[in-house]
Amino acid sequence: MTSIRERNQELILRAASEEFADKGFAATKTSDIAAKAGLPKPNVYYYFKSKENLYREVLESIIEPLLAASAPFNQPGRPAEVLKAYIRSKIRISRELPFASKVFASEIMHGAPHLSPEQTEQLNAQAKHNISCIQRWIDQGLMAKVDPHHLMFSIWAATQTYADFDWQISTVTGKGSLDDEDYEAAVRTITRLVIKGCDIDETVPSASEQVSNA
Amino acid sequence: MTSIRERNQELILRAASEEFADKGFAATKTSDIAAKAGLPKPNVYYYFKSKENLYREVLESIIEPLLAASAPFNQPGRPAEVLKAYIRSKIRISRELPFASKVFASEIMHGAPHLSPEQTEQLNAQAKHNISCIQRWIDQGLMAKVDPHHLMFSIWAATQTYADFDWQISTVTGKGSLDDEDYEAAVRTITRLVIKGCDIDETVPSASEQVSNA
DNA sequence: GTCTATATCTGGATAGAC
DNA sequence: GTCTATCCAGATATAGAC
Known part of the structure; x- marks a missing residue:
């Protein structure tokens, strides 16, 4: 009840x-x-x-989904599948939690004055983990030598923009709101830029190769 | 004087x-x-x-630089050179006009309540021009079939993020502010994602080909 | 637990002396 | 043209009746 x-x-x-x-x-x-x-x-x-308290609760509501979006980085996986899953999760957050996403963006833009040190640290630690994961793939020759920091910044920006700058997107596309196909196109475009831009091999390992890994 | x-x-x-x-x-x-x-x-x-008047003047100061950044699209040129110049201009704005950039971003995020219809129209017209320019390149087979709208959104987002989310970038990189080399790395990374991601030919046309175009 | 009525304070804007 | 002193609208927050 x-x-x-x-x-x-x-x-x-x-x-x-x-x-x-x-x-x-x-x-x-x-x-x-x-x-x-x-x-x-x-x-x-x-x-x-208080108003500030209420604001902090709204802000907090987006932290967990944001951290959860990095789940693909927290288990072993090949660059193509991890990055694809990550981009899809980030776009999903922009679509399904557009208000909290915007509040978070605005908060970051103004220097995160309301984020607790713990929240900052959690997000930062996850970001650094993801970046070092990409660095490892580069070292293993699984992708091109692209600066992992800047790659992450581009992915964040490109996916967040669908929540943060929805007005601009509506104005330019002439659509009041994006539909399923629009979001699929967004995922496709960003994924393509990242996968092809980083020379990442998209072929799925064969069954024998998968077994040989075990 | x-x-x-x-x-x-x-x-x-x-x-x-x-x-x-x-x-x-x-x-x-x-x-x-x-x-x-x-x-x-x-x-x-x-x-x-008034405070609002002052705000509008700050806002207005970024419009012209933003429109000027699209100059590469306003003259004939091949995809590689136009997109490279555009990305470089946008990053330069984020670096040289960080405050006005942020004000503009915040304005857009909240639905552009202070932008005049004329300013909105100017920016929108330029955006549509750039997008149709990319569509033409696709039709001419000069680049892969990437959705031009989403490609532009990604480029805007990836370049603007260096002004808008400087706090995040500082936190993750651990640097108080980015230096020349950092901005070069940003340009390199974004350029690579776009050029390779869209299968754009980077080779400079030979002198004979250039002449044959005339 | 809920809501009407009100206290209190912050900050945009200005009158008027210089 | 410049600035001190002040006004007052509007918003956060709460006291106290129900």
Whole structure:
């Protein structure tokens, strides 16, 4: 059973995500959040103590999905399959969590003043892990000598842009919102740039080769 | 000769760029802008009427450089040279106009509420021109069939990220700021992804071929 | 737990002296 | 043209009735 408490907190969180994504932290009014949630303003303060607290909860909600997107890097795998899965996950986050994604982007853009040192460290550690993973592939001759840092920056940017700069994308494409095929095209394009751009072998290892690895 | 007026306007504009880039429009206090410019607050209002007006001037200052970056698309040229020049220009803007770049990014992220219809139209027209230019190259068999819209989104994102998400880049690389070689590596990486990713021929046409084109 | 009414404070903007 | 002192709108946050 869902209590009124849980329901209202969820309504407020959802409304807050959208407002913060749309206007930014400072420009967002708690009264607008309350109105969008269909609740009186003091309820916002009752459930979440302060505007900043509420903001931090929205921000926190995106950390776990972001870390989860790096899962392909956390198990053994060949460059093609890991990078493809990673790009797909990142695009999925942009599509399915567009508001929290934007809040996160805005937060990073302003120097991450609300991220806790622990969150910063978690994200940074994962990023460094991914980068060293790419460096290893380069050392093993599995891909071209591309600067792994800059490669990661390009992948992040290219995938995040579908959430962060949706207005620009709508304006240029002339579409109000992108459909399944548009997101598939995005994944295809970014994947192609990365795979071909890094000279990565796309052929699947044969059964015998797979067995011989064991 | 530079009048006091010009000097003060310049000081205020520079301070405003930094503050708006750092905190965003709503979170920026005019008193902080004045303080950073080394002038009393009413001077800000004397020279620029309102906070919003000042913000619009900062925003406007980046439009022309952004349009100018598309110059390679506005004259005949082969894919490799045009795209290379474009990527280099975009990275240069991120490096040389980091504050205005960030202000622009933030503006776009929130749906461009302060951009005039004319500015929107100018930017959009240029974007569409660039995209149709890429489509023509594809039709002519000069590059692979990559969706031109998504290719442009990736190039914008990958180049803008050096201004917008400088905090992330500093955190991950462990460097306070990037040097010449870092920016060269960025250009090299993005260029490689685009050129190789789109199967673009990099060989320079021979003198005879160049003549035969005339 | 919920909401009306209100306190309090921040920050954009300006009047008016110099 | 410049700046001190001040006004006041608007937003966060809460007291206290229900």
